[in-house]
Amino acid sequence: MAYILGFFYADGYIAKNNHLVAFSQKDVKILEDIRKELDSNHPIRINNKTGVYNLIINSKLLKNELMIYHKVTHNKSIDAVFPDVPKGYLSHFIRGYFDGDGHIYKSGYLICFVGGSKEFMTSLRDILAKESFNTRIIIEKPIKGFSTYLKIFR
Known part of the structure; x- marks a missing residue:
């Protein structure tokens, strides 16, 4: 469940006005595994324009747990x-x-996490610095809003 x-923090979404929790990803296998672990029978659909798969779960319980226990909002990206x-x-x-918002650079020993919340x-x-990772936060302004990049060097 921690995974x-x-x-979800990387590629999840909570609807503002209904009890909808969604996961999005290009790799359908990850969504299939999540659906199985959550014991869900909700369908996984593909957006034909973007090639991104979506697992949309209508669950008041799941939405409330994310909002109450984990302080997730519908604007969690920021x-x-x-x-x-x-x-x-x-x-x-x-x-x-x-797996949702990270990547490894082809050259060098560099891992990057992407997110919109500086906090x-x-x-x-x-947390990673306590484990002796050399980290650096970089804030850039892409076309839509601000993105925060955490780069980890080894």
Whole structure:
């Protein structure tokens, strides 16, 4: 579940006006695994224009758990705070987030996480720095809003 929560923080969405929780990803296998773990029978659909798969779950319980226990809002891309994840599950959460919004550069030893919340990225940086990773936060202004990049060097 920590992996799914991390993946949700990267590639998930909560609707503002109904009980909808969605996951989006180009790799349908990840969504199939999440659907199975959540014991869901909701369909996975593809957006033919973007090639992105969507798992949309209508669940008041799931939405409320994300909002109440993990402080997720419908605007989480901008205002996300790092959730309280027990240390034993932290690596699973980070791996889930990486699978959603991380990448590895082809040259060098460089890993990058992308997000819109500076507060979230700062918390992630601090956690990784405690594990002796050399980290740097870079803020850039792309076409739509601000993005925060956490670059990790080894």
